[in-house]
Amino acid sequence: MAEFQSVRGFHDVLGEDLKRFRYVSDSIRKLLKLYNFEEILLPVVEYLEVFQRSIGEITDIVQKEMFVFQDRKGRWLALRPEGTAGAVRAYIQNKLYALKPYTKLFYEGPMFRYERPQAGRYRQFHQIGAEVFGIQDPQVDAEMIDLVYTVLSKLGIPATIEINSIGCRVCRPAYREALSEYLEKVVGHLCDVCMDRKDKNPLRVLDCKVDTCKSAVKDAPKMVDYLCQECREHYNTLKSYLDKLSVPYRENHYLVRGLDYYTKTVFEAVSDELGITLIAGGRYDYLVEELGGPPTPAMGFAVGIERLSMLIKDLPQEEPLYMVLPFGDVMDYALEVVKKLREMGRRVELSYRKAGLKKQLELANKLKADFVVIIGEDEKKNRRITLKDMRTGKQETINFPELVHETL
Ligand code: ATP
Ligand code: MG
Secondary structure, three states, rough: OOOOOOOOOOOOOOOOHHHHHHHHHHHHHHHHHHOEEEEEEOOOOOEHHHHHHHHOOOHHHHHHHHEEEOOOOOOOOEOOOOOOOHHHHHHOOOOOOHOOOOOEEEEEEEEOOOOOOOOOOEEEEEEEEEEEEEOHHHHHHHHHHHHHHHHHHHOOOOOOEEEEOOOOOOOHHHHHHHHHHHHHHHHHHHHHHHHHHHHHHHHHHHHOHHHHHHHHOOOOOHHHHHHOOOHHHHHHHHHHHHOOOOOOOEOOOOOOOOOOOOOOEEEEEEEEEOOOOEEEEEEOOOOOHOOOOOOOOEEEEEEEEEEEEEEEEEOOOOOOOEEEOOOOOOOHHHHHHHHHHHHOEEEEEEOOOOHHHHHHHHHHOOOOEEEEEEEEEHHOOOOOOOEOOOOOOOEEEEEEOHHHHOOO
């Protein structure tokens, strides 16, 4: 038994899991480049207020999920639970609004939430997120949802994209009122937490995972019926763009998302296989201003890398592995061969094991070598190598380095 275990909810990522993780992350990064997003590296720690002000006080994240601590001077800090708040803080602090009429950023890194750990839910997890600052037009919303759809298609992950509009400062107050009135009528079915949410932030009740709450809001009024003209047009135009792009979506009129900063468009991609949310995002037209920047509409989403990784069935084939097996006093020549093969771009493992052919071949099999390169005293003397294809068993001796270029 190891003396120490990793902290609950914090995991080592290694082996096949890490291969899937990197495949997901690399594929998304490649797509983000095609959509011309620029990367930003954000700190893991921010002042607590950055999250309180943006995510909102009456949310699960701020009320119970954040890792909060004081530094030695007594300032309140938090490990970031998500990336948007920090991205907005950075956008304002670095005055990115002054450089270009609009800004497209992406970030990647660990996030921290004090949740009950279970499959696909950890206390340290990783997100890649993208944000567009400075454009209100629904063309951005369409392009972002198209990007999410492309990510899922590229990775071969079956999922359904759900969309909704949650309105703006103009139209949401009337909806909030109507929803509050409705909730008063079903109070008997609401959980304790929702009894509190009902008065302070009624939209949060729509996001509750408790079964009785879920059924209690089945007939609740829908935001789409309360949208002002601007929000309605925005929503309708977005849908027409998505149709044009052949991006399939389902309208979910009770989708509100767990953070307060959203306006107009909200969306999620939900796994068809597991029913859990994989990617989530939306528009947040007031957040930049609320954190002290100039009024700037914005839109973004975040991908849960572990959740996508869980759903990756087949990884792309790796580069073939060449295992070099030296026999006798040939290490100088073996090192030369290894260096040359690597210069040629081959994936090469040099065996450090001192053993006979049988044991060495066993090791090569264990390491899943596609080829072994046998180097004995004869090979060294004649500057040759013996190449054995482990998949077919075919073996040939070739000159080094001239013939190697032709053969490999
Ligand atoms: P959920 O409803 O599953 O708690 P959420 O609404 O809190 O998700 P967001 O804050 O929107 O999630 O984060 C975006 C994505 O990050 C999620 O869709 C999910 O893929 C991932 N994610 C969120 N929390 C966790 C976690 N604790 N562990 C692993 N991935 C997570
Ligand atoms: Mg959550």
